[in-house]
Amino acid sequence: MGISDRKKRILAALVDEYIKTAEPVGSKAIAQLADLGCSSATIRNELAELTAMGLLEQPHTSAGRIPTPAGYRMYVNELMEKQKLSLEETEEINRRLNDKMIQLDSMMSDVGKIASQLTDYPALALAAYAPAVIKRFDLIYIDANTFIIVVMLSNNTVKNKLVHLPVSVDQGMINKLAMLFNANFTGISSDRITPILISSTERAADDTMGLTSVIASFVIETLSSQNEVHAFVTGENRLLSQPEYRDPDKAHRLMNYLSEGAHVLGGTTDEMFDEGSEVKVLIGPENVAEELKDSSVVIASYDMGDNTKGLIGVVGPTRMDYSAVAAKLSFLAAGLSRRLGGGEAPPSGMHNKLIIKGDDIIDEH
Amino acid sequence: MGISDRKKRILAALVDEYIKTAEPVGSKAIAQLADLGCSSATIRNELAELTAMGLLEQPHTSAGRIPTPAGYRMYVNELMEKQKLSLEETEEINRRLNDKMIQLDSMMSDVGKIASQLTDYPALALAAYAPAVIKRFDLIYIDANTFIIVVMLSNNTVKNKLVHLPVSVDQGMINKLAMLFNANFTGISSDRITPILISSTERAADDTMGLTSVIASFVIETLSSQNEVHAFVTGENRLLSQPEYRDPDKAHRLMNYLSEGAHVLGGTTDEMFDEGSEVKVLIGPENVAEELKDSSVVIASYDMGDNTKGLIGVVGPTRMDYSAVAAKLSFLAAGLSRRLGGGEAPPSGMHNKLIIKGDDIIDEH
C-alpha cells in the first residue's frame, strides 16, 4: 500500500483541480499547479502508475485523468487538507442557528435548509428519537363538550390536543380521568398500552362515553410518532447546478430518490447513528442505495439530547468539495450538539424555547 | 370575437393533441383526429386564420402549430371539456385525505404532496390564517423550575411551551400569573400587547423574575406565527419529467423560484383568496412573476374554517392538462373544505383530531 510522496501530491493536486473545474486534468496542468519541480512527462509516468493502481481513470484515451472512487477515498482519508472555516463562515452558521432554533418542530427542516444553503448541495436531515414514555398528563376542562389533553414526555416534549365531544362531561370526570391516566399510563411504553389496560381504566373512571379510549389513542399516536425516524430533504434543486447532473434523466432519477426522503441512507442508518461525532463520507459505490452509486454523501451526526441522535447529510456528485463540506457539516453538527444536547434542560415540543445547560433562558429573535 | 364553430373544434383538437404529445400539430393530424368531414387543405386555411388571430403560432415555417397563451385561454374558457373524475380517482383522493388529515400542522405539506402526486406536477399549498387572538391561558406547574404554558386561540388552535427557569417559583405565583394573563391578554391582537401592558402585569403579579415577559413573548410569537402566510412547495422534481423543462437551466430557474416558496403567487395572492371556490387558471404571461411567464398555474381555494382560507395550486408547462388538473384540484379543494371548514368544531393545533360538524369523533389512523 505504500505510495510515494510525490504520487500523493500529484493525486491531491489532481483531485483538487478536478473538484474545481469538473474537467479531466492533464499532466501539464498538474505540473503547473503542484510545483514539485518536475516536468509534465514525469507526471505522465506517475499518472500512468496511479491509473494502474486504480486510483485514476481516463474518460477516453486522449483526455486527462479523473479520480476513481478509490482515488477519492484515498484523497479523503489521507490527502485532503482539513479545511478551516473562515471567521465569517462560522459566524454565518452561528447566526443562522440562533435565528432558526426557536422551534424544535421546524428545526429538522430548518437544519437541512441551513446545510443545503451552506454547501449548495441538497441536504437531508434525520432524527431518530429515543423511545419515550409519558411523564405526566394534564386535562384542561374548557366547557361541557371540550377539553384539552396535554402530555409531557420523558424527553420533555410537550404535546397537546383539543378534543370536542358529542356528549357532555363535567369537570369532575375530567379530573378523575387525569388522575387515572397519571396513575396508569405514565412511564410505560406504547406496547404496554393494551386494550385490557384501557378498559380497566375505563371502568375505574366510570366512563361510559369512550373518553378513555380517545385519550389513550392520542397517547399511542403521540408515542409512536415520537419513535419514528423523521427525515427531511431540502434543496434538491441545487443538484441542477452541478454539471454532472445536466442530464435531466440522471438528475430526475436522483431527485426522485431523494424526494422519497425517509430511506435515503438505506441500511446504513443504524451504524451511522452509532458512530461518534466524526464526519462520514460515502463515496459513489460505497453507498448502498443503487441511486447513489455515482454520487457521494457526507454525513455528520449530532446529539439532540434525550438520547436522541440527529443526522445531517449532504448529497452531491462524487466530485464534491469534501473538505469544505465536511468542515461545514462538522461545525454545524457541533453547534447543534452544543445547543441541543447534553443539558438536563433540553428543548421540547412545539413551542419551547431552547435552553442551554447552565445558561439563562435564551430569548432569541 | 365571433369564431366559427369549426375553428373552435379545430382549436380544441389541436390543443388536446398538443397537450398529449408536446409536438407541434399539423393540418393532417387534425383532419384525422377531429373528424369534421373536411380535408387537410381546408384545415390549413382555418389554421392560417387562427394563427392570424393570435391563437396559434408556428415554431418555424415548416412545423405544425402550437397554441399561444391566448389560444390556451380560449381553450380553458370555452372549449375544454370539464373532465369528470373516475370513481377510482375520487376514491383515491378521499382515501388519501382520510389517511393524512390527522394533524393540522403537517396538513399543509401533506395536501401539497397529495396534489403533486395526483397531478404529477409540482404543487404549492398555502394558507392565510385569519387574525387570531388568545382565548384562554393555562399554566401547568411542573416543578420549582419548570412550567408549561398552554394557550388556546380564538381559532381553536392550541399551542404549548415548556419553560425552564434559572430561578424557583411556587405554584401560587404560577396561578397568579395565569389569572392575570387570562384577564389582560385574552381577546386582544398582538399589536395591543405593549411594553406598558407587560410591565403593568408584571407589577400586578409581583413578578421580579421576568416570567411575565417570557410568557408575553411566547404569546406574541404564537400570534404572529399564526398570522403569517405559510407556504409549502412539493414535488419540484416532477418538473423534470416534462419535456419543456429538459433544459437544465430552465428547470433550475423555475425550481429555484419555486423553492423560495412563499412569494410564489406574487401580488395575486390576495385576490386569489377572495374569490369563490372556482378553480383559477393562470396561463403563461398571465402570471405576475417573471419566472412563471412561460409556465401555467392552476389554483383552487378551500375553506379551512375559522375564517381561514387555504390555497392549493399546481405549476406546470403551459401545455398542461388543464382539464384533468382542474378537476382534480377542484375535487381535492372541495374535500378539504368539507373536512375542515364550516364546523363550529374545527381542527386545531398540534395534535387535535379532526372533527366534522355533527359527526362523532373521527378516529383515524
Place this chain on the structure above:
DNA sequence: GCTGGCACTCTCTCTATCCGAGTGCTAATA
C-alpha cells in the same frame, strides 16, 4: 530517473448536405 520531442488517438466543433414534414398558394371542382 528525469526530460524534451514526437507520433498517435480520440473527442469536440464546425460545416455541408440531405431528408422530410408541413406549409402556402393556385387551379380545379361541387
Place this chain on the structure above:
DNA sequence: TATTAGCACTCGGATAGAGAGAGTGCCAGC
C-alpha cells in the same frame, strides 16, 4: 363561395466528414 388536390417551397434536424486541439505513450538523450 367553400372545398379540395396538387405542388413548389421552406426550414429544422439528422448525418457525415474535415479540422483542430488536448493529452497521451513512448523513446532517445541527458
